[in-house]
Amino acid sequence: MSLLTVRDLTVTFPTPRGPLDAVRSLDLDLEAGGALGIVGESGSGKSMTSLAIMGLQPRAARRTGSVRLQDQELVGMSEAELRRVRGDRVAMVFQDPLSSLNPYYTVGLQIEEAYRAHRPGTTRRVARRVAIEALERVHIRDADRRVDHYPHQFSGGMRQRVIIAMALSTEPELLIADEPTTALDVTVQAQILDLLQEIRRETGTGLVLITHDLAVVSEVTDHIVVMKDGVCVERGPVEQIFTDPRHAYTRALLDAVPRIDDEIGELRAVTADGADAASSRTVPETNGGPA
Amino acid sequence: MTSFPTDLTTAQSVEAGTGDTSEAPAAPAAGAVRAGAGGTWSALRRDAGAMLGLGYIVLVTLVAVAAPLLTSISGWTPYAFDQTAIDPDLGGMPIGPWGGVSAEHWFGVEPGSGRDIFARIVYGARVSMSIALSATALTTVLGVSLGLVAGYFGGRVDLVISRVMDFLMAFPALIFMIAVLSALPASNRSTLLVVVISVFGWPYLARIVRGQTMSLAQREFVEAARAAGASGTRIVFREILPNLRSTIIVMSTLAVPGYIGTEAGLSFLGVGVVPPAPSWGQMIAASVKWYAVDPAYFVFPGVLLLVLSFTVLGDRLRAVVDAQEGR
Amino acid sequence: MPRFLLTRVTSGVGVLLLVCLFTFLVFFALSPDPAVQICGKNCTPEVIDQIRGNLGLDQPFWAQFFHFAVGIFAGRTYGAGAGAIECAAPCLGYSFQSSQAVWDMIVQRLPVSATIAVGAAVLWLLAGLAGGLLSAVKEGTFLDRFTTGLTLTSMSIPNYVLALVLQYVLVVKLQWLPFPQAVAFADDPGRWFANFVMPWIVLAVGYAAAYTRLTRANVLDVLHENYVRTAYAKGLPQALVWRRHALRPALTPVVTIFGMDFAGLLGGALITETVFGINGVGKMAADSIARNDQPVIMGVTLLAGFLVVVGNIVVDVVYTAIDPRVRVNA
Numbered sequence A: 001m002s003l004l005t006v007r008d009l010t011v012t013f014p015t016p017r018g019p020l021d022a023v024r025s026l027d028l029d030l031e032a033g034g035a036l037g038i039v040g041e042s043g044s045g046k047s048m049t050s051l052a053i054m055g056l057q058p059r060a061a062r063r064t065g066s067v068r069l070q071d072q073e074l075v076g077m078s079e080a081e082l083r084r085v086r087g088d089r090v091a092m093v094f095q096d097p098l099s100s101l102n103p104y105y106t107v108g109l110q111i112e113e114a115y116r117a118h119r120p121g122t123t124r125r126v127a128r129r130v131a132i133e134a135l136e137r138v139h140i141r142d143a144d145r146r147v148d149h150y151p152h153q154f155s156g157g158m159r160q161r162v163i164i165a166m167a168l169s170t171e172p173e174l175l176i177a178d179e180p181t182t183a184l185d186v187t188v189q190a191q192i193l194d195l196l197q198e199i200r201r202e203t204g205t206g207l208v209l210i211t212h213d214l215a216v217v218s219e220v221t222d223h224i225v226v227m228k229d230g231v232c233v234e235r236g237p238v239e240q241i242f243t244d245p246r247h248a249y250t251r252a253l254l255d256a257v258p259r260i261d262d263e264i265g266e267l268r269a270v271t272a273d274g275a276d277a278a279s280s281r282t283v284p285e286t287n288g289g290p291a
Numbered sequence B: 001m002t003s004f005p006t007d008l009t010t011a012q013s014v015e016a017g018t019g020d021t022s023e024a025p026a027a028p029a030a031g032a033v034r035a036g037a038g039g040t041w042s043a044l045r046r047d048a049g050a051m052l053g054l055g056y057i058v059l060v061t062l063v064a065v066a067a068p069l070l071t072s073i074s075g076w077t078p079y080a081f082d083q084t085a086i087d088p089d090l091g092g093m094p095i096g097p098w099g100g101v102s103a104e105h106w107f108g109v110e111p112g113s114g115r116d117i118f119a120r121i122v123y124g125a126r127v128s129m130s131i132a133l134s135a136t137a138l139t140t141v142l143g144v145s146l147g148l149v150a151g152y153f154g155g156r157v158d159l160v161i162s163r164v165m166d167f168l169m170a171f172p173a174l175i176f177m178i179a180v181l182s183a184l185p186a187s188n189r190s191t192l193l194v195v196v197i198s199v200f201g202w203p204y205l206a207r208i209v210r211g212q213t214m215s216l217a218q219r220e221f222v223e224a225a226r227a228a229g230a231s232g233t234r235i236v237f238r239e240i241l242p243n244l245r246s247t248i249i250v251m252s253t254l255a256v257p258g259y260i261g262t263e264a265g266l267s268f269l270g271v272g273v274v275p276p277a278p279s280w281g282q283m284i285a286a287s288v289k290w291y292a293v294d295p296a297y298f299v300f301p302g303v304l305l306l307v308l309s310f311t312v313l314g315d316r317l318r319a320v321v322d323a324q325e326g327r
Numbered sequence C: 001m002p003r004f005l006l007t008r009v010t011s012g013v014g015v016l017l018l019v020c021l022f023t024f025l026v027f028f029a030l031s032p033d034p035a036v037q038i039c040g041k042n043c044t045p046e047v048i049d050q051i052r053g054n055l056g057l058d059q060p061f062w063a064q065f066f067h068f069a070v071g072i073f074a075g076r077t078y079g080a081g082a083g084a085i086e087c088a089a090p091c092l093g094y095s096f097q098s099s100q101a102v103w104d105m106i107v108q109r110l111p112v113s114a115t116i117a118v119g120a121a122v123l124w125l126l127a128g129l130a131g132g133l134l135s136a137v138k139e140g141t142f143l144d145r146f147t148t149g150l151t152l153t154s155m156s157i158p159n160y161v162l163a164l165v166l167q168y169v170l171v172v173k174l175q176w177l178p179f180p181q182a183v184a185f186a187d188d189p190g191r192w193f194a195n196f197v198m199p200w201i202v203l204a205v206g207y208a209a210a211y212t213r214l215t216r217a218n219v220l221d222v223l224h225e226n227y228v229r230t231a232y233a234k235g236l237p238q239a240l241v242w243r244r245h246a247l248r249p250a251l252t253p254v255v256t257i258f259g260m261d262f263a264g265l266l267g268g269a270l271i272t273e274t275v276f277g278i279n280g281v282g283k284m285a286a287d288s289i290a291r292n293d294q295p296v297i298m299g300v301t302l303l304a305g306f307l308v309v310v311g312n313i314v315v316d317v318v319y320t321a322i323d324p325r326v327r328v329n330a
Helices: A046-054 A079-085 A107-118 A124-137 A156-168 A186-203 A214-220 A238-243 A248-255 B012-017 B032-045 B048-065 B067-074 B117-153 B155-170 B173-183 B189-216 B220-227 B232-243 B245-269 B280-289 B300-324 C002-030 C034-039 C045-055 C061-074 C102-137 C142-156 C159-173 C189-223 C226-233 C238-266 C270-276 C281-290 C294-322
Strands: A002-015 A018-031 A035-039 A062-069 A090-093 A174-178 A206-211 A223-228 A231-237 C076-078 C085-087
Touching (some): A002 A046, A002 A206, A018 A206, A018 A231, A156 A186, A186 A214, A223 A238, A231 A238, B067 B117, B117 B300, C102 C270, C102 C294, C159 C189, C159 C270, C281 C294
Parallel strands (some): A035 A206, A035 A223
Antiparallel strands (some): A002 A062, A223 A231
């Protein structure tokens, strides 16, 4: 059964120059236990998509369309109901681990509060156990001591693990990770990605991974949606996208990544209209394609 | 208001609280500099409060500058006594409504002395504005240069400058100013006022400049400049200073009302501008004595509006600058 | 932690010594011969010389300063032989005007200034924090804009003006309050309280305005922080997000700033006390300046400097307790 079904999602902002669609008519499909990657450059609307799924878009924005989590429709839910979904059935991991954690409280407390918000009646001792186990699951050593540490006492990679631990503590069905590795250096990136894959294998949690980095998405996800300027320009299984990209923009993205076995030549830039700068061919824009 | 708020004590809160953060606007994104000026002005132009404030400030400035011209039109100097306008039997009460307003005396006369209020206000504006603006200029020069040096070069230089700042900020400035001013002779009082106010005022700006310089100095563009062989001075003045432009403008604008208030306060206490030279502070002090019988003499609204104008302008300026830097 | 405290205290002492030296220097250079002042009329040169000797005024500057500084810690003896006067530590000298020990004068008046400071502080904290929070919650609404206008205007009114106007309105016109008159708390609590109402209001107004803006700005800043977004993403109820994740980071800087403001105010609100005729440290400072009573001026200056330095240290310590990032952790 489909875990996440998004249809015609549109997020509109009022601007002095008229309404602006940050996301327009987006469709997404994710199966239970699957992994979907959303790829695009800055401003493509990918982050806004993740926020909109959770109903966390800015107050000024208007959201329309349908977001179904299994059989529950999230759009139109009251704030109280949405709160029960957030952090419990759908959890989110953000880009900057340092600023995403409150510096005034221990990581233990921040994990505990997430758990206790959704499991009312949990005692502090039980919650603390949950927190320690969560830290252990993300391979943080000395978890029972480090649970009382503050965010600034962790390194960047470990902080991101903490956040992942926090997200997983309630055993959500879906995990949305918005650029989880962007703020980290390359070796740590690899570790986090391995962790995400391990978690998928062990718990069967669905994953939506948002990134601008094609390498990241190729490792972790099964399907990819390529976004540009708020719309989906191409979608498909990972291998297909990489070996046979159909849209000019996708192709340009792939071409922009220098490869070690390429001949020496010009680094191709991705131009505004999505066409390859060096190519004279233009392919009509496809608004999505066969999934 | 940098440093001289309500009771002229070192109230960090007022210095900090006139804006959007507990410090000055955050160190701006480098490179946002060049795009800054034009956009700021057009954004500010759309803000009613800022424009009103600016308008009043321009008005007062024009009045202050044109003081001699205006008084030659109105016919009275600030020092001439007009005995015909006051009633000696009533203890010097001005004759006529609204404190003696007439075709001769547009704003009425001063009770007790018969001096023309319009002239005194106009010249008082000159005194108040020139002192406040000079003090602001001096404070800005001192505060920015010392803050830059302390923030960029660090080490012992920073240690010395910071100690000096701590020392000056620990000083009960008001007491000291009053004591020094009352002990010294009355000549050059205006200059002395400017100096004394600035001596105690610059640390507040310097502290903020220092903080921002320290964070800017970590940025890549400074590293790049250093790698390209730029000397310390050059980096400080060509790379870092332009990025502080908005902070400096905002803090300077917010400093002016504080200094106007300080000068008025000192004059109120009798150690400011020496009589018979008119000063708004003095006039407030005198007018309060007469408030019960001659409320029209109560001059303070002019000062209030001027201070308010600067404060509003500085506040809106800070809001615009912050918004532009994407906070 | 103790090492951190030690450095702060030592540098604080250093700053105080400098303040002391600087003040001493300025008055040494500026004031007319104190011996003549003390002697008053009907003076003879012999008496003047004797006074000079007693006070040590015939010594070079550094010697004078040294004796003064030592006197603060260990007490001091003026003169010699039969007529010698023992001045217990902390010895801040004797008033030229009243011959009272400066320290005693300060101690006598400090409770009054402290009362003003505490009362005003309670008022301005309540008003400022509540106002700021409310403005932040209702950001952009009419209430918010009105509050902003109100605070800006309040900060623009010179406090002596407010004092005089308030006095005129409340005492003379409306007669809600009696004329301020010195009375002990034990004798007439109502009257005692009434004495302080106006100074409290006058002082509180300016600070309340500033604190409202400060709190509002901090709360709004914090609400945009990523960790607040995380809190919402975790599905935490709004009240909890506000209480735990927004309030504490927002109020922390306010607490530290308050420490500094309060310390400064304890040293006496000069203008307010003068206007209302209240016998606190501030008024004593103003009077002694008018009468060129150097020892008193020195004493008050040192007191104010001391309070600020101590306030600084206390604030630093409190900050390490509140903000985990600042702690020197094990």
